[in-house]
Amino acid sequence: MLSTLLVVLASAATMARGQYAPTINPDSVDLTDRQSWCNAQISSCPILCLQMPNTTGALINSCSPNTLYYVCECSNGLSPNASQYSQTMPYFICTEANNQCVSKCADSTCQSACRSDHPCGAQNPVRVNVTTKPSATPSAKVAANTTTSVALGTSTATGDATRLLAGDMGNVYGLCVLVGGFVVGFAALM
Structure with missing residues (x-):
């Protein structure tokens, strides 16, 4: 009983470090595609880490194409929310889940619902380091020295x-x- 509890706790600790939330069966996707997804995830991790405060990059960066389990832990001990970005494992899994949903639909209403009810990528992106523009007012001069943030690949306005x-x-x-x-x-x- 104690050994079973230790195995469960060790598994939970491992899962807590990584970000594993597939909504698809990994075997339902061609291994070549899963390897490509992992390569993209591994490439994205250091970039995502550099957007976080007090970090010099990725400390742990791994991905298994067999299970779709990945770990992206930054040097500050935190993990970025990879679901907010494209070219990450959560994005690929979400997109594939939507594709599989669409393939099971009989009409366009169902197909549309598959994608609109489960959007992939950033919905409310975390903002990172974008300098504001100065204006003619004195308070704007102070604001010009402050930064706000914008997620990679997004814009603040049209x-x-x-x-x-x-x-x-x-x-x-x-x-x-x-x-x-x-x-x-x-x-x-x-």
Whole structure:
């Protein structure tokens, strides 16, 4: 009886360290896909850890494609909420669970409910280190030195996507001008 209790407690402690919450049977997914999921999870862990306070990266970072069990523990002893991000095991499991739900549906209403009732990824992302913009008011100057946070891959407002696109277009335009300059220079030398 005591040995059974110790095994249960050890299992619970191990599970508490990792984040294991599959809603699918791992064997229902091709092993190659599960290996790809684990590779993405392992790649994401250090990045997620660096967004947490008082950490220098990942301390424990492992994933089993056979069980879909993974551990992402940061150097500060905490584990990030990987369900708030894409390219993590919770995201892949959620997406696959939705796909399996859709495959069992007979009509589009059921299919739509599979995905809308169980959204995957960040619903209320944890905000991380984004500097606020100063305005003309004196209190805004104080606020300009403070930071708020935004999860990777999300934006704080619709305008951010426009600014991001405009910034990327500026980079593309600059690259085109640079390459064009080289082509003109090369043509002049010939």
